[in-house]
Amino acid sequence: MIFQTTPSQTVGPYFAIGLPWAEGPNVVAPGTPGAITISGTIYDGAGQPIPDHLIETWQADPDGRYADAHGYGGASSMAGFRGFARYGVEVGDGEYRILTVKPGRAVAPGGRRQAPHIAVNLMARGMLHRVVTRIYFGDEVEANVEDPILGLVPADRRHTLIATPEDGGYRFDIHLQGPDETVFFDV
Amino acid sequence: MSTEQTEETTASIYAPVVDTPTNYVREPAGAHPPLDYPPYKSTALRHPTQPLIYLPQTISEVTGPALGETLAIAPGDADLTGQHEGEPIGERITVSGRIFDTEGKPLRNTLVEVWQANACGRYRHRWDNWPAPLDPNFSGAGRCLTDDEGRYRFTTIKPGPYPWGNHYNAWRPAHIHFSLMGRAFAQRLVTQMYFPGDPFFPYDPIFNSVRDEAARQRMVSTFSIHGTQPDWAAAYEFDIFLRGPAATPFEEAH
Numbered sequence: 281m282i283f284q285t286t287p288s289q290t291v292g293p294y295f296a297i298g299l300p301w302a303e304g305p306n307v308v309a310p311g312t313p314g315a316i317t318i319s320g321t322i323y324d325g326a327g328q329p330i331p332d333h334l335i336e337t338w339q340a341d342p343d344g345r346y347a348d349a350h351g352y353g354g355a356s357s358m359a360g361f362r363g364f365a366r367y368g369v370e371v372g373d374g375e376y377r378i379l380t381v382k383p384g385r386a387v388a389p390g391g392r393r394q395a396p397h398i399a400v401n402l403m404a405r406g407m408l409h410r411v412v413t414r415i416y417f418g419d420e421v422e423a424n425v426e427d428p429i430l431g432l433v434p435a436d437r438r439h440t441l442i443a444t445p446e447d448g449g450y451r452f453d454i455h456l457q458g459p460d461e462t463v464f465f466d467v
Numbered sequence: 468m469s470t471e472q473t474e475e476t477t478a479s480i481y482a483p484v485v486d487t488p489t490n491y492v493r494e495p496a497g498a499h500p501p502l503d504y505p506p507y508k509s510t511a512l513r514h515p516t517q518p519l520i521y522l523p524q525t526i527s528e529v530t531g532p533a534l535g536e537t538l539a540i541a542p543g544d545a546d547l548t549g550q551h552e553g554e555p556i557g558e559r560i561t562v563s564g565r566i567f568d569t570e571g572k573p574l575r576n577t578l579v580e581v582w583q584a585n586a587c588g589r590y591r592h593r594w595d596n597w598p599a600p601l602d603p604n605f606s607g608a609g610r611c612l613t614d615d616e617g618r619y620r621f622t623t624i625k626p627g628p629y630p631w632g633n634h635y636n637a638w639r640p641a642h643i644h645f646s647l648m649g650r651a652f653a654q655r656l657v658t659q660m661y662f663p664g665d666p667f668f669p670y671d672p673i674f675n676s677v678r679d680e681a682a683r684q685r686m687v688s689t690f691s692i693h694g695t696q697p698d699w700a701a702a703y704e705f706d707i708f709l710r711g712p713a714a715t716p717f718e719e720a721h
Contacts, residue, residue, distance in 0.1 A: 281492050281569045281714075286685050286707045287677040288499040289659040290507075292644060294592040298582025298608035299646060301538065325512035332594075338532065338652050348530035349576075349650060364532035386526050399527045399652050406509025408500035408676050410655065412522075433520055457516050464515045465522035467653055 288410065291403040293332050300334075300368035307339065307365045307380035308358075314342070316449035318415065319377040322369075322402065325457030329374020332405050337365045337378055337415070339398040344384035353387050382417065388428050395423035395430060402454060411464045415452045418442045429465075437463050490529040491653040492569055492713040500676035507672040508633055524653060531651040534578050535612045545611040547583075547623035555605035557586025557624035559700040562643060562660065562688065565617040568711030573617025580610040580646040581621055588627030588641070597630060622700065628667055640667035640674060647709060654709040661687045662703065 291299075308315055318337075322330045340346050340363070341356040347363035348355055356363065358381075365378040385393035398415040416424055424430055430438060440462045443450035454462045502514035522528070548555055562581075566574040584590045584607065587599040591607050605624060613619050626641045642659040649655060661674065668674055677683045685708070694702030 281711065282571050283567065283569045283708045283711075284682065284685065285494055285498055285569060285710055286656065286658050287682050288656060289644075289676075289686065290673060291646075291657045292659075293594060294584075294590040295582060295644065295646075297590060297592050297606065298580055298610075298644065303537075325514075325516075328512075330513070336655075338527065338530075340527070346526065346530040347532065349533040350530060352530050353526050362532060362537060364534065388525060394525060394527070397527065401652075401655055403657055404513060406507070406511075406513035407502060408504060408507065408510065408673070409502055410657065411502070411515060411519075414527075429522060429525065432522070437517075456513055461515060461517050463517070464519050466519035467522045467524060467528050 288408060290405060290408050291334055293405040295334055295403075296368050296370050300366060300370070304366040304368070305376075305378045307337070307362055307378060309360045310379060312360065312381065314381050315379055316382060317377055317379055318398070318443060318450050318452055319375060320443075320451050320453040321374045322376065322404075322454045323374065323456065323458070327458060329372070330404055330456075331369060331372035331374055333374065333376070334366070334368045334403045335376045336367075336401040337380070337398045338401075339363055339380065340383040340386040340396075342381055342384045344386040344393070346386070385423060392426070392428060393423070395420050395427035397427070397429075400454075411456075412467050413454065413462050413464050414441055415443050415450075416441050417450060418444050433463050490524055490712055491651065491710045494710065497679050498682065500678070504672065504676045507676055528653045529651050531649060531654065533576070534648060535576060538578070538610065540578075540610055540612055545609050545619075545621050547581075547605065547607065547609045547621060549622070550606050551604040553604040555585065555602050555624050557602075557605075557627075559622070560625050561620060561622050561694060561696070561700050561702045562705060563618065563620035563694065563702070564688075564705040564707065566613050566619065566647065566649075566707050566709065567617060568654075568709055570711040572711065573613070574650060574709065575613055575615050575617055577613050577617075577650060578610065578646075578648040579613060579619045580608075581623075581643050582608045583623065583643040584626040584629055584641075586624050586627050588629030599627070599629065625662070625701075628665070633672060638667050638670065640665040640671050645707065647707060649709045656707070656709055658686060658707070660705045663687055663690055
């Protein structure tokens with residue numbers, strides 16, 4: 281490391297004039313076979329929905345491959361799959377909703393596979409740096425047991441990373457504080 | 468980022484996935500502001516209270532989206548003074564620089580997004596309604612992709628400082644918000660670019676949340692007389708450094 285990184289600063293309350301775009305929440309185009317929604321609410325330490333959050337997601341396609349410019353792990357060949365979503369909330373309900381497909385099992389070291397998961401960035405006014413978490417899936421019990429990252433999380437907190445199946449997709453809430461404080465990672 | 472893992476804990480949780488390529492360098496403590504910073508009051512209910520869990524980077528963290536095609540970026544997107552029929556009011560400036568990683572390697576073809584207040588310090592956002600005028604000729608957002616040398620360049624108006632509610636008579640120094648995608652999830656950065664010599668620096672908890680003086684100065688642009696265009700625009704330069712590869716040899720995650 282020759283140079284030091286530029287420090288992070290808060291995204292502030294007014295990012296909506298620059299960052300969100302109409303198709304931002306769509307990892308795949310509407311109408312894509314197998315498309316699901318993932319939605320939830322972001323809560324602050326008082327249990328109130330955060331009305332000005334920006335959430336970004338990054339995930340593999342159903343084959344476990346990324347739509348990545350480097351081609352690591354073999355690039356996704358799924359047509360129209362971007363792998364990335366950005367949702368900037370502009371109303372006061374603190375919710376988010378992305379349209380995607382369920383990811384497959386991306387590679388892990390030693391010939392292992394990760395459980396299906398989605399990497400999440402969360403930013404907001406009052407947050408001087410992003411926080412990072414992961415969405416796992418409640419109906420992937422076996423894969424979750426084998427997942428090398430989930431295995432690093434204390435057993436009594438793992439449930440904060442598990443999305444609940446619901447009609448048309450999954451629900452995943454994020455709690456910044458409180459008894460069900462979501463696990464956040466140092467990546 | 469504050470990681471409160473002890474070395475021992477880190478080593479033990481790292482063990483099961485020890486051959487994971489850790490491709491992006493871990494930054495020293497204090498490289499970024501703390502999430503819990505009482506002088507900036509909104510951090511109180513918006514920071515995790517549990518220690519962050521060390522995540523050995525996997526393919527999910529060392530990959531990232533290429534949004535250039537998705538966003539159909541046009542050259543005009545980098546000129547914030549040319550988005551309306553008339554010219555915006557204010558000091559016309561160019562803001563340019565290069566995006567590097569911490570090894571000094573330029574990041575090509577990476578997305579740079581900016582947003583800012585107008586010359587009077589007001590954002591075109593419905594929640595910003597302090598008594599300063601909006602400018603009908605200024606929206607305040609731009610974007611571009613870096614070129615082969617990692618360069619970006621915006622033409623804009625110098626934003627004004629503005630008051631906010633953090634404490635009595637609180638003002639933000641003039642700044643431009645920057646969003647950098649980098650080339651990997653691990654490199655994602657959102658920051659703010661400041662202007663040299665701003666008199667509000669000593670009083671701003673967001674600027675001062677970066678506790679290290681040298682690190683703070685990395686958020687301050689440089690005035691460039693050489694970049695100034697005669698009879699047209701003043702110039703500020705701002706280079707940005709994102710995390711680069713770690714010292715461990717790079718392995719492709721197959």
